[in-house]
Amino acid sequence: MKTTKRIIISLLIVLLIATSVVGCSNKGATNSTANSGGQSTKSENAPDTITALLPPITPNFQKNLDQISKDFHEKYPNLTLKIEPASWEDMTQKLDVQVNAGTPPDIAFIGSDGIGKYADTGELLDISKIVTKEMVNDFDPIPLEYMKVGKGLYGFPAYMEPHNLGGNKQFLEEAGIDWRSVQKNGWTFDEFREAIKKGTIKNGNTTTRYGFVFACSGVAAVDYISIFANNAGMPSPFTKDLKYAYTSKNFLKLLEDTRLLIDDGSMPNNLSSVTAAMRWNMFLTGQTMITGKAMEVFEKTANDNNAKLEAKNPSAVQNSIKVDYVNLPVPTFFGNKNQTSVAVDGYVTFRGKKAPSEEHIKNVVKAAYFLASGKIAAETCADGFLPNVTKSGREASKDMQININPDNLALQNKLLQEAAPARPDIPIELSAKANKLMNEVIVPRFQALLSNEITPQQMYDDVKNAAIQAFGEDGIVKD
Missing domain, CATH: 3.40.190.10 (Periplasmic binding protein-like II)
Known part of the structure; x- marks a missing residue:
């Protein structure tokens, strides 16, 4: 009888140790999962970092990068937006090096005409099934089309500017x-x-x-x-x-x-x-x-x-x-x-060689939309004399003074109406x-x-x- 008790107690101790080890193992895997790769079971509120490679989109844009990161963290306390600035001259080279290494940023600001180039590498992130209806409805339909290849959506437009x-x-x-x-x-x-x-x-x-x-x-x-x-x-x-x-x-x-x-x-x-x-x-x-x-x-x-x-x-x-x-x-x-040839530039989403977790993808979408809409979109477009392409951007900019020449503004509007259509069918x-x-x-x-x-x-x-x-x-x- 004593022998049986000892066996039972021993088995319980082994079971408790095994459970503890498994628990620690699972906890470690969750906490150590890379921000941009590896499947995980992260909770929606788990800490995460989103990386972005951003050029001087307008004259004052890069001066506000710290504030942009701070505002994003205030809106999403569990998330950190880590921004790497780049000059226009270095932007393409930096991004190409990172893509070729299989470690691109989560978000990069590029022209929509570059989407096809990077889509061929397999490292772009299709967010078409992740974006919310509210996000999509915030954008004007034509510029949003420029961010698509086939049925995939690869980011959000910041503006549509006539050349x-x-x-x-x-x-x-x-x-x-x-x-x-x-x-x-x-x-x-x-x-x-x-x-x-x-x-x-x-x-x-x-x-x-x-x-x-x-x-x-x-x-x-x-x-x-x-x-x-x-x-x-x-x-x-x-x-x-x-x-x-x-x-x-x-x-x-x-x-x-x-x-x-x-x-x-x-x-x-x-x-x-x-x-x-x-x-x-x-x-x-x-x-x-x-x-x-x-x-x-x-x-x-x-x-x-x-x-x-x-x-x-x-x-x-x-x-x-x-x-x-x-x-x-x-x-x-x-x-x-x-x-009209138009520049539809925006925040393009990348995945890298490893499949990112579902929660990380959602966080990347949150960050890309944050950059492309509302206050940031309004300030960017005002600083660059650019037309807003979101309802939230237009609302945020309604009290902003933009001293664009009326003749130049009239031509801008005319050229946008004559813009060549997007070609997501290619x-x-x-x-x-x-x-x-x-x-x-x-x-x-x-x-x-x-x-x-x-x-x-x-x-x-x-x-x-x-x-x-x-x-x-x-x-x-x-x-």
């Missing part, structure tokens, strides 16, 4: 250009070509002011190609029946027209080395009548520099002049109608191939064209041959 050109009002009027008529009615390539000829000033053989300068150094060349292609009958790299569009004869004509502007002397012959910072400096110092790509925030930046000049503030751009900034539309080509694999072709073939050949090392026909032939290899004979436009 346009920027002009110096005084120089435009001196050249006899009716900029108000251009804002209202647009202009053709031929009209644009003649206008920038008039705006080009020479002193002997030296050009002291160019009619038009566009940043085309490095990946900035992508902007020139895509923005102008929109108004040349190619609003997307793919037609509606998913044929690659840049093998159209219109693409060849667009390349020929680009060479014309350089050969006219209206654009510098070193355009391939002009960076975004250089072209803006040229504009503020009176070396350019029209600049591109232009963004809405340029008006605010020009106004701020004007105020510094008036106050004799030494922080004004060196050798700059007073500039009354005018928004201008991109010209149309070959009888095509205007289809499969990820096609989008990835198009991105690769753009970066590996089109951009380097385009820069060779700008430097007069190859002809438009040679570039077109190279692009067409590469497109056939990528998409097949039946996968490209033939006209």
Whole structure:
């Protein structure tokens, strides 16, 4: 009997020890689960950290990063938003390195046109089944479509901004250009070509002011190609029946027209080395009548520099002049109608190589929505002269004063109404191939064209041959 009792007691002790070990093991697994990977059974209120890689979206955005993190933690006491700032120049490289290592941030601020590139890596996070109805209904439908590929939703838009050109009002009027008529009615390539000829000033053989300068150094060349292609009958790299569009004869004509502007002397012959910072400096110092790509925030930046000049503030751009900034539309080509190229940039969600826990995904969605809506959206759009794309952002900004020129605002609204539609129907694999072709073939050949090392026909032939290899004979436009 005593022996039986001893056996029973021994078994109970073993059972209690085993239970204790299992309990500790489970507790340890829950607490040590990585923020961005590994399945877990975390409770909804368990501590968690969400990481974000954010550039200077507007002039004052990065100054508020600490406050943004603090406000997020106050709203969600168990959550921490850890923000890594990046310059625009470093943003793509930093993100690519992290993605290639399989350790991307939970959220990164990028253009919607980059979603296809990263979706092909398998490291984007589809939040379409996690977002709430209230979140979705807060966004304007069109910009939200730009954050989709197929049926997947990969983040939230911060704004939808028309790509346009920027002009110096005084120089435009001196050249006899009716900029108000251009804002209202647009202009053709031929009209644009003649206008920038008039705006080009020479002193002997030296050009002291160019009619038009566009940043085309490095990946900035992508902007020139895509923005102008929109108004040349190619609003997307793919037609509606998913044929690659840049093998159209219109693409060849667009390349020929680009060479014309350089050969006219209206654009510098070193355009391939002009960076975004250089072209803006040229504009503020009176070396350019029209600049591109232009963004809405340029008006605010020009106004701020004007105020510094008036106050004799030494922080004004060196050798700059007073500039009354005018928004201008991109010209149309070959009888095509205007289809505005738009920048729909936003907070894109990543998952990394390991599958994140369900609770972590929910927390990432909370953070992305927090950044893209309400007060933060209102302040971001006000600082950048950008239109709000959320109801909550518009409500939060109703008492904010935005000193945008009424003529420029009217053009902004007009161009947004004429925006090219989003193309979530383009499969990820096609989008990835198009991105690769753009970066590996089109951009380097385009820069060779700008430097007069190859002809438009040679570039077109190279692009067409590469497109056939990528998409097949039946996968490209033939006209």
